[in-house]
Amino acid sequence: MxxxxxxxxxxxxxxxxxxxxxxxxxxxxxxxxxxxxxxxxxxxxxxxxxxxxxxxxxxxxxxxxxxxxxxxxxxxxxxxxxxxxxxxxxxxxxxxxxxxxxxxxxxxxxxxxxxxxxxxxxxxxxxxxxxxxxxxxxxxxxxxxxAPLVPAFHADRFGAAGQARAVLNLGGIANVTLLHADGRVGGCDTGPANALLDAWAGEQLGVPYDDQGQWAASGKVDPLLLQRMLAEPYFQRPPPKSTGRDLFQLSWLEAHLATLGRPLAAADVQATLAELTACSVADALQLHLPDSRELWVCGGGAMNRHLLGRLGLRLAGWQVRTTDALGLPPQQVEAVAFAWLAREFTARRAGNRPEATGARGPxxxxxxxxx
Ligand SMILES: Nc1ncnc2c1ncn2[C@@H]1O[C@H](COP(=O)(O)OP(=O)(O)OP(=O)(O)O)[C@@H](O)[C@H]1O
Ligand SMILES: [Mg+2]
CATH class of the missing domain: 3.30.420.40 (ATPase, nucleotide binding domain)
Structure with missing residues (x-):
């Protein structure tokens, strides 16, 4: 064993x-x-x-x-x-x-x-x-x-021969794994997820996170703020790409809010942040995995019902489900990936997927x- x-x-x-x-x-x-x-x-x-x-x-x-x-x-x-x-x-x-x-x-x-x-x-x-x-x-x-390093594990655990599938991890940052029908494995960080949602909820409500996205659901998306945030060059860059709190932090959001020159209800900002995540994920999937209709979601953000609902709306025709249905609870997936990476290290097998990270090789x- x-x-x-x-x-x-x-x-x-x-x-x-x-x-x-x-x-x-x-x-x-x-x-x-x-x-x-x-x-x-x-x-x-x-x-x-x-x-x-x-x-x-x-x-x-x-x-x-x-x-x-x-x-x-x-x-x-x-x-x-x-x-x-x-x-x-x-x-x-x-x-x-x-x-x-x-x-x-x-x-x-x-x-x-x-x-x-x-x-x-x-x-x-x-x-x-x-x-x-x-x-x-x-x-x-x-x-x-x-980064991202999890695509190799996602392919091992969630891959289905001849079937295009996407796996989305909603952590502080959102990352997608692209499981192509021909066996190729790609992926990238699509942009912010919980890092900004948590930071705004923390600053405005003093809570660690927006439970099930209920606060976001009570707000209205502001189209101009969404458009300005989506103009961030990171979203247009082709994969391989990765990001972190270095870029997507509260000051990034506040700089965009300041350009509006008008106040915005705090709940509307939260709704717009959720939409930013949904939009950036859906755009990346439709561009880089156009022949798939299956999205499997993991990470703590899988508990955000509002966000999953918005993703479903942005990905018309796709089935959006959590990895529970594939036998692995969303909160466990990333930790299991690092147990798997330790096993690959021990067996001296490659743990990266060069198409996802851009490395010269395995x-x-x-x-x-x-x-
Ligand atoms: N009930 C919930 N409703 C909404 N969001 C939730 C709920 N439970 C957890 N979350 C979100 O999930 C986050 C934790 O997720 P997770 O541990 O996957 O992220 P992470 O630590 O950044 O992981 P990684 O970087 O490995 O993806 C919380 O900070 C919160 O934003
Ligand atoms: Mg965590």
Whole structure:
């Protein structure tokens, strides 16, 4: 039995999703999720991590300290996970741990980089489990975006021979996987999802997120604001492409609101942000996977009923369903992907899809801290 842990904390900064996944061996496709834990970040750690998304004095020391704190939080999640699955650490081959992204600069002068805070050495020391982390750097070194990394797993788990399918992950950022009928696998980040929806709901209502999108549903889309936001050059760029909080943050929204020169009800802004996500996803799918009619949604945004409804309206003729119907709950998919990536690393198989990231070729992803 090949047992791996997967740990993901994404750009929404809501916390850590951790899973235990077992396969009969390192080559078999059939998998079983044995346990899932969601562990919210302590509010003070969340604030520190959010702050580190922007340059600030003392950031090197702060980042090193935060990487240790993230390792402790991941360690707590692993403890909870092992207890829930009644699993001994010796039974686990490795933990695939993503870390917390605080910079994503695939186009930086002198070479692209992406920074995920996580002190892998401390996590291995603390848990007594092999830790595989730093999954993005190798793809970037090979000329890729280092993102999205989940298309290979989506293809493995959700692919259907001869059938075009799209998979959409609604995290802080939205990313799509394009499963072409001929077996090609593409994908890209389409733009913002929960990062902006959460930030606006937090600022205006003091809530962590807009439950089921009810607040957005109570507002009216402002066509001019939508048009101005969609004019952001990122949306027109062809894949491969990836983005993050570096671009899509509250100040980006506020700059667009300021150009309107008139006040807008807060609920209308939320409705327009939801529409921005629906529109940018639907445009990307209709352009890059025109022969598909199937969209499978995962990530926490799959709980946003309003957003899923808007997606359905924008994708006329498509079936929009969550990955529940394919046997994997939406909240588990990304964490399972990192367990799968740890398995691919262990077997020295490539974890990237060059068509999705733009890398020069397939690469083994990750860096190992052995026990
Ligand atoms: N009931 C709900 N209604 C609306 N939105 C929800 C609900 N539950 C969760 N969400 C959204 O899902 C987010 C968390 O999703 P998720 O963990 O997939 O994102 P993430 O951490 O950015 O992940 P990743 O970067 O891996 O995609 C929350 O911040 C919130 O915006
Ligand atoms: Mg999350």
């Amino acid at each position: 090949s047992v791996y842990l997967g740990l993901m904390s994404g750009t929404s900064l809501d916390g850590i999703d951790a899973v235990v996944v077992s396969w009969p061996n390192d080559d078999a496709p059939a998998m079983q999720v044995r346990a899932h834990v969601h562990q919210p970040f302590e509010p003070s750690l969340r604030e520190r991590l959010l702050g580190l998304n922007q340059s600030q004095p003392g950031e090197l020391e702060d980042a090193a300290a935060a990487a240790l704190a993230v390792a402790q939080a991941y360690g707590d999640a692993i403890d909870a996970l092992l207890a829930r699955a009644s699993l001994q650490r010796a039974e686990v081959r490795a933990a695939g741990a993503h870390g917390q992204t605080v910079r994503h600069r695939p186009h930086a002068q002198g070479g692209g980089f992406s920074i995920q805070l996580l002190n892998g050495a401390l996590l291995a020391e603390r848990c007594g489990i092999d830790v595989v982390c730093d999954f993005r750097s190798r793809d970037l070194a090979a000329g890729g975006q280092g 690469r083994v992803l990750g860096c190992l801290y052995p026990v």
